[in-house]
Amino acid sequence: MKKDHITQIIVASLLMLQFTSASGQVMDDLETANTCSFFGEVVPQKVTTFSSDKEAESAIKKIVDASGLVQNFLVRAAGVPNAAAVIRGDTRYILYNQHFMKETERRAQNSWASISIMAHEVGHHLNGHTLDGRGSRPKIELEADYYSGFILQRLGASLSDARAAMEKLGSESGSSTHPAKRDRLAAIANGWVRACESDSKCDEDREPDVGEIPIPDRPSTPPATQRDRGYPSGYGMLVCGCWGYNPPPLSAESKCASGFVRVNICPGFCAGGGSPYAYVCQ
Ligand SMILES: [Zn+2]
Structure with missing residues (x-):
């Protein structure tokens, strides 16, 4: 399938997601200890999960397909602060808050914003981060951000598309679990540029804001x-x-x-x- 076609499907899917009711079928109660939440917010110890939108499932499938791997988790709408990767027993979940996803796209004014957050959570599962039950740490958050940037380039997003959600919603200061926005933006850019380097149709120099990437430790002229x-x-x-x-x-x-x-x-x-x-x- 052509990349443009995939892009159209995903954007259309996420647009449809906005109009889908949150009153899906109740699936289960789920304990969520030591969860990889997107911005490190406290996730309730137990959440009720709902059936996910077909559109969200479809978007997730595209994300996983673009990485050439097999989907090894279930996707559920839930009352989590934003999105989270959770493992319970042998079952892995991606939980997402439908209202948050809608708000994210509205605030970032970019339909890639929610996809980048979903891709981050997918990155936690595909990198095996949820297996040790230790929850978020800065290192694994940057790995998931890198994956998000990489996959969004593969799906046809520009670098500014890939950074849109973090740019708008990321925290300026880091925490014990999550790095600061500038480092997370740099990890997303790092993944995007790596994917671009192996894509003959990708020209990163045409990206208008490449020169503004806040790469950590970027050389600058000191006083x-x-x-x-x-x-x-x-x-x-x-x-x-x-x-x-x-x-x-x-x-x-x-x-x-x-x-x-x-x-x-x-x-x-x-x-x-x-x-x-x-x-x-x-
Ligand atoms: Zn995370």
């Missing part, structure tokens, strides 16, 4: 006083990318005020093995 002494702690020497074999965690670097640069491992995988990484002054 002259700091430059004279060397770059300060936390200053990014090299953005996230596949720069070859992962170097030692700490190396000598005369341009940093501390004299050392450390390696920050970024979300994702490199085609030649290993992970992308960035260099940051110690």
